Amino acid sequence: MSIASPLVLTDLYIYPVKSLGGIRLTEAAVGARGLCHDRRWLIVNERNQFMTQRQTAAMVHLKVEPAYNGFLLRHQARPDLLPLFVPFAATPDKTLFVTIWDDMVFASRARPECDEWLSEALGQPCKLVYMSDMVRRDVEPELNPEGQLVSFADQYPYLLIGQKSLTDLNARLAEPVGMDRFRPNLVFAGGEAFAEDSWQEFYIGDVAFRAVRACGRCVLTTIDQRTATKHPAAEPLRTLASYRTQRGKVMFGQNVTGPTSGTIRVGDTLTVTSYKSAVASEYAGV
Template sequence: MALVLSDLYIYPVKSLGGIRLTEAHISTRGLRHDRRWLIVNERNQFMTQRQTAAMAHLKVEPAFNGFLLRHNQRPDLLPLFVPFEATPEKTLFVTIWDDMVFAWRACPDCDEWLSDALGQPCKLVYMSDMVRRDVEPELNPGNKLVSFADGYPYLLVGKNSLAELNTRLVEPVGMERFRPNLVFSGGEAFEEDTWHEFRIGDAAFRAVRACGRCIFTTIDQKTAQKHPLKEPLRTLASYRTHDGSIMFGQNVTGPASGLLRLGDTVSVSSYK
């Protein structure tokens, strides 16, 4: 069966919900508008659902030249519009993992809305094109850049990999638990683990390393509740553990420009 690009997602704000696209432009840091916004706490440290599961209540909806943030449990909070790009009116340094980068502040209304929605003081910040944040140097011969994503511009998952996992679970989970950018149909479960160089349409990509999964995957994205038995992480750990990490999906780097469309053919040119 042919390999085909079946889903495309961007996540405008790190650790919040995604937007499914029918086509997406490629940029130097991944898909355009993917994870260019970040929520930080009072100490300017990045926030994710790992520590603040309530972030799952914040839904992202497409809007003209931007997106809407909506709280799925707080109808009293009117939806907040956020543009895809910020302006450099005010800057600050923020910490994401081991990196410290400067970022542009959003408007005060955004900070107020998010602080109310999450029940703690926080700020919304934007990564401009002037910021240099590199993919892991030892695995980055092409000097690729990354946005506020954990470490790589893209995450690739095969539909059949999720389908195979769900055959092992009492309660199947959706792809939103794993937050991929690129989803393909066809092929065997977990065959993406073997890929090295591949193309989607005319765009060339490189699968760098398997993605280690964390507690995020156990959070129900509708209720913001963590699974009491840590599923699907517990089941994945029983057969997808390597060097102490639980693996699902592939971290990927790509070209600096291009266009992806649903239905594009996926072709593998080399294997690991």
């Protein structure tokens, strides 16, 4: 009789600026909007609309490095641009309304030199803005009656992916891809491929989380995170679509909510305490 391997948290990531590079952590504090410092900054265009790699693939070149009480932005292809320091939080001196998907939220402006640096780095006018603790942006209310909040992340505070799920995908690809294509916060080892699809309530260490629904993937997954080039055959999205399509969306990973406080660490055990009553298993190609 085989013994199931334990579920263990292997990677923790935050993305201080939405759609820019991530920072890998060994431990992270949990806040009301997700992991502390995750996607609290956002780049917007001249119309104050959010920018991502979907439309501006050159954002791949902007790497994020940890620094004391903040982080550094570095352009990997432009050594002439000196690294830019950005604090974890902005002062609320200047504010404006910005649009992210269907939401319009209040945001604080960064220092003018941040806007200048980013405009030069991306070759178009843009601004850097911050979401303060006073801002309320709700997770989908119909699925979250608890009133969970989210930062500038697309929809949910956390994205969870099992390492076995990526292994399953890579076994079907001519050229394997890294986990960075999918921008998770939480990566775990153990269990079967796509085991996370069936989870509902689970703990990481002693911190409780809830897997709400699968995450629909987009063209961003086809962008090489080293070169900013899109795959000519739209991989891995094309292969994922062949066996992970549901209701017209390609699913990979779980959108997750959590508590307002706590600390999680790489090496923590994951314990699943309840499962979804109806798992969405009717994927194309299965």
